[in-house]
Amino acid sequence: MNLILLHPGELADSASVVLTDRRFTHIRDVHQVQPGDSLRVGMLGGAIGVARVVQLNPHSVELALDFSAARQPPAPLPVILVLALPRPKMFKRILQTVASLGVKEIWLIHSYRVDKSYWSSPLLTEAMIEAQLLLGLEQAGDTLMPRVEIRKRFKPFVEDELPGLLTGRQGWVAHPYEAEPCPSASVEPKLVAVGPEGGFIAYEVGKLQEAGLRSLSLGSRILRVETAVPVLLSRLFPLS
Structure with missing residues (x-):
C-alpha cells in the first residue's frame, strides 16, 4: 500500500481521520509507524497529501491531514x-x-x-x-x-x-x-x-x-x- 486512500465522508473533521479497518492494520503491521511519523495519503477522486500519525493503539490510528502542498494523481491512460x-x-x-x-x-x-x-x-x-x-x-x-x-x-x-x-x-x-x-x-x-x-x-x-x-x-x-x-x-x- 503505497498510498493510504481516504473517503471524504469518513473524515472526523477537515484535518483528521481515525482508521480502524484494513488500512489501519497495514499501517500498524507493514509501515510499523510511531506517533509523529508521516504517511502519504490521497483523497479518493482528489489530491494527494501527507498525514502525521497522532495516535496509535491496538484498534485504531489517528492521522492529522495536511494537503497544503497537495499534488494531483498520475495522468490517466487515454x-x-x-x-x-x-x-x-x-x-x-x-x-x-x-x-x-x-x-x-x-x-x-x-x-x-x-x-x-x-x-x-x-x-x-x-x-x-x-x-x-x-x-x-x-x-x-x-x-x-x-x-x-x-x-x-x-x-x-x-x-x-x-x-x-x-x-x-x-x-x-x-x-x-x-x-x-x-x-x-x-x-x-x-x-x-x-x-x-x-x-x-x-x-x-x-x-x-x-x-x-x-x-x-x-x-x-x-x-x-x-x-x-x-x-x-x-x-x-x-x-x-
Whole structure:
C-alpha cells in the first residue's frame, strides 16, 4: 500500500481521520509507524497529501491531514478497455493491474468462450469490484477510481454502443491471427478489446472489425489474458 486512500465522508473533521479497518492494520503491521511519523495519503477522486500519525493503539490510528502542498494523481491512460469477462481466478488480479496502470474506463462483456457461470460470481458485485480497484490505486499512488460497465450480451453492445465509444479513438482488438503488428506507443486515445482465454471466435472478431476495430498481434507467443493486458497497454502507451 503505497498510498493510504481516504473517503471524504469518513473524515472526523477537515484535518483528521481515525482508521480502524484494513488500512489501519497495514499501517500498524507493514509501515510499523510511531506517533509523529508521516504517511502519504490521497483523497479518493482528489489530491494527494501527507498525514502525521497522532495516535496509535491496538484498534485504531489517528492521522492529522495536511494537503497544503497537495499534488494531483498520475495522468490517466487515454484508453477504454473492453474485456471479455475473465475467469474469476484471474479477474481480481486483472482489475488490480489495470487500475494500477491508469485505466479509467472498463467494459466487461460476454463472449462465446466466457462460461455463463462466471456472470454469477460474487466478484461482480459493485463492492467487490471497487475493493480490487482500490488495491490497484493504492499500489500505484492514484486516487481516481475507474468506471466499470457490465454488458452481458455481446451483439447489442458491439452494434449499439461500441461505435459511439470509438468516436475520436483508434480501435484495436487483440487477435494474433491475420493481424497487424502492434503499433508504436503514443498518447493518442484508443479503445482496446481483449478476449477470453482462447480468444474471440471468428464471428466476434468480424463483428468487432465491422464496428471499426483493427486486429493487432503482440507476436508469435500466445499469452494468458492476465499477461496480455498489461503487455498490450505498455506497448500502446508510454507508461510513466
